[in-house]
Amino acid sequence: MKTIYLDNNxxxxxxxxxxxxxxxxxxxxYGNPSSIHxxxxxxxxxxxxxxxxxxxxxxxxxxxxxFTSCGTESDNxxxxxxxxxxxxxxxxxxxxxxxxxxxxxxxxxxAKGYRVTELPVDSDGMIDMDAYRRFxxxxxxxxxxxxxxxxxxxxxxxxxxxxxxxERGIMFHTDAVQAAGKIPINMKNNEIDMLSxxxxxxxxxxxxxxxxxxxxxxxxxxLIGGHQEKGRRGGTENVPGIIGLGKACELAYxxxxxxxxxxxxxxxxxxxxxxxxxxxxxxxGHRQNRLPNTTNMSFESVEGESILLLLDQYGICASSGSxxxxxxxxxxxxxxxxxxxxxxxxxxxxxxxxxxNTEEEIDFVIDVMxxxxxxxxxxxxxxxxxxxxxxxx
Amino acid sequence: MWDYTDKxxxxxxxxxxxxxxxxxxxxAEVGSIACGDALKIxxxxxxxxxxxxxxxxxxGCASAIAxxxxxxxxxxxxxxxxxxxxxxxxxxxxxxGLPPEKMHCSVLGQEALTKAIDSYLGKKEETADKKIICECxxxxxxxxxxxxxxxxxxxxxxxxxYTKAGGGCGKCSDRIKAIIDxxxxxxxxxxxxxxxxPKLTNIQKIKMIEEAIEREIRPSLKHxxxxxxxxxxxxxxxxxxxxxxxxxxxxxxxxxxxxxxxKLREIVLPDLxxxxxxx
Numbered sequence: 174m175k176t177i178y179l180d181n182n183x184x185x186x187x188x189x190x191x192x193x194x195x196x197x198x199x200x201x202x203y204g205n206p207s208s209i210h211x212x213x214x215x216x217x218x219x220x221x222x223x224x225x226x227x228x229x230x231x232x233x234x235x236x237x238x239x240f241t242s243c244g245t246e247s248d249n250x251x252x253x254x255x256x257x258x259x260x261x262x263x264x265x266x267x268x269x270x271x272x273x274x275x276x277x278x279x280x281x282x283x284a285k286g287y288r289v290t291e292l293p294v295d296s297d298g299m300i301d302m303d304a305y306r307r308f309x310x311x312x313x314x315x316x317x318x319x320x321x322x323x324x325x326x327x328x329x330x331x332x333x334x335x336x337x338x339x340e341r342g343i344m345f346h347t348d349a350v351q352a353a354g355k356i357p358i359n360m361k362n363n364e365i366d367m368l369s370x371x372x373x374x375x376x377x378x379x380x381x382x383x384x385x386x387x388x389x390x391x392x393x394x395x396l397i398g399g400h401q402e403k404g405r406r407g408g409t410e411n412v413p414g415i416i417g418l419g420k421a422c423e424l425a426y427x428x429x430x431x432x433x434x435x436x437x438x439x440x441x442x443x444x445x446x447x448x449x450x451x452x453x454x455x456x457x458g459h460r461q462n463r464l465p466n467t468t469n470m471s472f473e474s475v476e477g478e479s480i481l482l483l484l485d486q487y488g489i490c491a492s493s494g495s496x497x498x499x500x501x502x503x504x505x506x507x508x509x510x511x512x513x514x515x516x517x518x519x520x521x522x523x524x525x526x527x528x529x530n531t532e533e534e535i536d537f538v539i540d541v542m543x544x545x546x547x548x549x550x551x552x553x554x555x556x557x558x559x560x561x562x563x564x565x566x
Numbered sequence: 567m568w569d570y571t572d573k574x575x576x577x578x579x580x581x582x583x584x585x586x587x588x589x590x591x592x593x594a595e596v597g598s599i600a601c602g603d604a605l606k607i608x609x610x611x612x613x614x615x616x617x618x619x620x621x622x623x624x625x626g627c628a629s630a631i632a633x634x635x636x637x638x639x640x641x642x643x644x645x646x647x648x649x650x651x652x653x654x655x656x657x658x659x660x661x662x663g664l665p666p667e668k669m670h671c672s673v674l675g676q677e678a679l680t681k682a683i684d685s686y687l688g689k690k691e692e693t694a695d696k697k698i699i700c701e702c703x704x705x706x707x708x709x710x711x712x713x714x715x716x717x718x719x720x721x722x723x724x725x726x727x728y729t730k731a732g733g734g735c736g737k738c739s740d741r742i743k744a745i746i747d748x749x750x751x752x753x754x755x756x757x758x759x760x761x762x763x764p765k766l767t768n769i770q771k772i773k774m775i776e777e778a779i780e781r782e783i784r785p786s787l788k789h790x791x792x793x794x795x796x797x798x799x800x801x802x803x804x805x806x807x808x809x810x811x812x813x814x815x816x817x818x819x820x821x822x823x824x825x826x827x828x829k830l831r832e833i834v835l836p837d838l839x840x841x842x843x844x845x
């Protein structure tokens with residue numbers, strides 16, 4: 174059975190060009206980039222190239238790029254550093270819809286005595302900017318807000334938010350794991366201090382990430398050890414990972430247009446067809462202000478895990494915010510923060526596309542999905558067919 | 567990805583008895599959409615008062631659908647009395663087991679069955695049953711008590727897996743813990759007086775002590791390179807000699823009192839005393 178992969182916000186396929194670029198560094202060119210000899214030195218050169226490519230994607234300077242092991246490490250390093258270089262300040266501002274890499278860390282910090290404010294979002298998943306301004310205080314050490322939400326794809330005005338923080342002398346970090354490679358990012362045009370990226374969300378391998386640290390930003394390292402990454406992240410470099418990520422950043426830059434036209438058109442085709450063919454379903458999150466590849470849809474009266482496992486029978490990969498799939502008993506914290514009713518929250522499905530998806534794949538999903546929903550609704554005690562009549566309005 | 571058995575998959579992909587029986591003899595609806603799973607079952611009896619047909623409708627995950635399908639299959643052909651004996655463990659077993667986090671699906675099945683039978687028998691729900699412990703998922707004290715006693719649950723986490731109680735805001739964890747503690751303290755209280763163990767002859771006592779040492783105590787001691795030997799039993803005094811690593815171990819006294827004596831008291835007689843003899 175062919176796999177139809179529509180779960181690219183979870184992870185992505187390693188691009189063939191990326192793998193090609195990495196392979197020699199597993200096999201033949203295994204030198205340590207810190208070594209004096211030519212054998213190691215050639216690896217150091219390749220890492221410098223990768224750093225330049227990563228910087229280009231972000232409109233950054235190569236020196237501002239620190240390679241890490243993953244998005245979570247970047248998020249942890251940024252927030253803990255900000256607290257450490259602002260020892261007198263005790264307040265953290267974040268949002269209710271952050272990824273666990275930020276959310277759970279902040280919960281831990283709250284338990285240790287930090288004051289944490291989680292900004293609410295509205296029913297479209299958008300942040301209330303007036304509330305944001307109100308919450309910033311002279312005691313605020315750092316603001317950490319994601320650039321785009323992983324579940325809904327909703328984009329936050331982090332550039333504007335960073336400027337507001339800057340005016341007040343507050344450090345600003347953004348988790349751009351979902352945004353990077355999907356929407357343009359140019360660090361020359363904003364005042365964001367730190368930004369996190371994860372390799373495997375943009376067609377590089379798992380286990381590699383980036384922390385962007387703006388020149389002049391005080392930084393206290395998370396991993397302490399050797400002089401690697403200019404002392405900002407100790408530990409021998411993940412050489413193939415870094416080289417692969419460099420290539421992936423180069424490709425992402427070249428594919429940005431395709432992502433925003435082709436991928437967006439596929440996403441819209443899928444979303445509009447499902448909205449038309451399936452009664453009582455809706456899109457979660459702001460329809461315009463959103464990543465081009467993501468749609469989060471809720472299907473009333475059915476449960477997400479059942480939908481996913483039936484999709485799985487057709488080789489279709491997606492994810493859900495239902496309780497049974499979230500790894501806890503409670504459904505998605507993002508959809509709950511948006512006030513999505515329980516009748517809809519358990520039946521939520523996220524499709525996240527990539528440039529490797531085709532029109533045929535999308536049409537196949539459009540064909541299969543209504544049957545799956547109908548089948549589960551036939552089984553559901555909450556589904557009444559007369560509902561359909563009033564729902565088509 | 568959940569680790570489902572083939573039987574769960576089969577009942578999820580091809581569920582049996584989906585639907586609703588018109589004019590049923592028994593009917594029940596449990597769970598709620600807020601909780602993420604809900605189940606409605608209906609059944610009909612034949613002239614011999616056996617369940618001739620049963621159907622379900624469910625809103626829930628794969629294991630909720632499979633549990634409901636299994637339940638309706640299991641009760642068909644049974645009398646009310648026979649059906650009433652089905653526990654959530656029976657449902658899980660029928661499916662070849664469920665992941666621990668999914669046991670609440672089988673509990674939901676049992677709950678629906680009990681309620682449906684009550685509806686047939688014309689029983690009213692007792693108001694005592696209505697004391698809500700977990701506000702997030704609307705789980706009552708009686709539901710928690712039943713899950714704990716039937717499944718021998720000992721931790722709050724297990725109770726959450728079986729009933730969802732405590733899985734939301736977590737505010738009720740202390741109350742759940744208190745229910746667990748109360749049930750086990752009641753159990754031991756009930757056991758103690760009624761147990762009234764018959765007086766043992768000396769021969770029986772020695773035999774039981776020997777068996778307990780062999781089965782329960784020696785394997786643990788051997789694990790650390792030690793051993794004990796039973797030398798004599800005088801009344802309730804048990805004389806033992808330490809061997810192997812125990813003989814030279816500084817902590818052997820603690821082991822004899824804290825582990826050997828405790829075990830023997832638990833298995834043989836509550837007033838035994840273990841003493842070490844040096845030879």
